[in-house]
Amino acid sequence: MKIESVGVLGAGTMGNGIAHVFARSGFKVMLCDVGQRFLDRALHTMDSNLEREVAKNKITAADKAAALERIVPTLDRSKLAECDFLIEAATEKFEIKSELFRDLDRICRPEVILASNTSSISITKLAAMTKRPEQVIGMHFFNPVPVMKLVEVIRGLATSDETLTSVRDLAVQLGKAPVEVNDAPGFVSNRVLMPLLNEAIYAVMEGVATPDAVDEVFKLGMAHPMGPLTLADFIGLDVCLDIMRVLQEGLGDPKYRPCPLLVKMVDAGWLGKKAGRGFYKY
Numbered sequence: 001m002k003i004e005s006v007g008v009l010g011a012g013t014m015g016n017g018i019a020h021v022f023a024r025s026g027f028k029v030m031l032c033d034v035g036q037r038f039l040d041r042a043l044h045t046m047d048s049n050l051e052r053e054v055a056k057n058k059i060t061a062a063d064k065a066a067a068l069e070r071i072v073p074t075l076d077r078s079k080l081a082e083c084d085f086l087i088e089a090a091t092e093k094f095e096i097k098s099e100l101f102r103d104l105d106r107i108c109r110p111e112v113i114l115a116s117n118t119s120s121i122s123i124t125k126l127a128a129m130t131k132r133p134e135q136v137i138g139m140h141f142f143n144p145v146p147v148m149k150l151v152e153v154i155r156g157l158a159t160s161d162e163t164l165t166s167v168r169d170l171a172v173q174l175g176k177a178p179v180e181v182n183d184a185p186g187f188v189s190n191r192v193l194m195p196l197l198n199e200a201i202y203a204v205m206e207g208v209a210t211p212d213a214v215d216e217v218f219k220l221g222m223a224h225p226m227g228p229l230t231l232a233d234f235i236g237l238d239v240c241l242d243i244m245r246v247l248q249e250g251l252g253d254p255k256y257r258p259c260p261l262l263v264k265m266v267d268a269g270w271l272g273k274k275a276g277r278g279f280y281k282y
Helices: 013-024 036-055 061-069 079-081 095-107 123-126 161-173 189-207 211-221 230-237 237-251 260-267
Strands: 005-007 030-033 071-074 085-088 113-116 136-141 151-154 177-182
Touching: 005 013, 005 079, 013 030, 013 036, 013 061, 013 136, 030 079, 030 189, 036 061, 036 071, 071 079, 079 095, 085 095, 095 113, 095 151, 095 177, 113 161, 123 136, 136 161, 136 177, 161 177, 177 260, 189 211, 189 230, 189 260, 230 237, 237 260
Parallel strands: 005 030, 005 085, 030 071, 085 113, 113 136, 151 177
Antiparallel strands: 136 151
């Protein structure tokens, strides 16, 4: 099936970035969320990010206008029935995503692929919520989506070869570099990254070093563009905690236990950059 229109469910940081790259690549995009304020914020963010690309001569002003015209915001989930491809970018909690997949399975045409931008949750479990498990796949973009090249393409137990090929080709059309991985907690990226961030948080909690010092070690000694605690703040400490809990539950190894300081900061509402405070103030 030729994919011309794409539905993006969730207009947060990842959802608006995904909508941005699809619209910039010529696809019609229906962006759906539960509140008008989320859609308004997403449209403002996309406008600003596209303008930044114009300023850097990556696209023209006409390209920007055309991309924004391709994006249709909606609060009505049933309108996603018009789309040829669906990608979910909701909160990283299985109970929320599973409900959405049940609903999308009901709404969408039988031939439509349902993808998830999940960074850690089992694609096989999400597929089992539907009557089309062979057409469910993970399509994990990285933040900031318009800039980062990688897309982890996650194959669930039932995902068909046809679905995998379609999504891999779609990622290439977006100018991304798809890398295929199998379904396992955290996949590759977060199975490796999150324990590193978690251990950096332990180093702070145990008084080994300040957040600044931990980050400087990684920037100067390992040539990381930003330190692990700055990165955790940018990802969102609540997201980091959710992923660590998925790893702990899914792999059953105590090494994935979330650092108590991470739990305490999330409980306090210190979620990182989006909240104005995490390991740093913003």
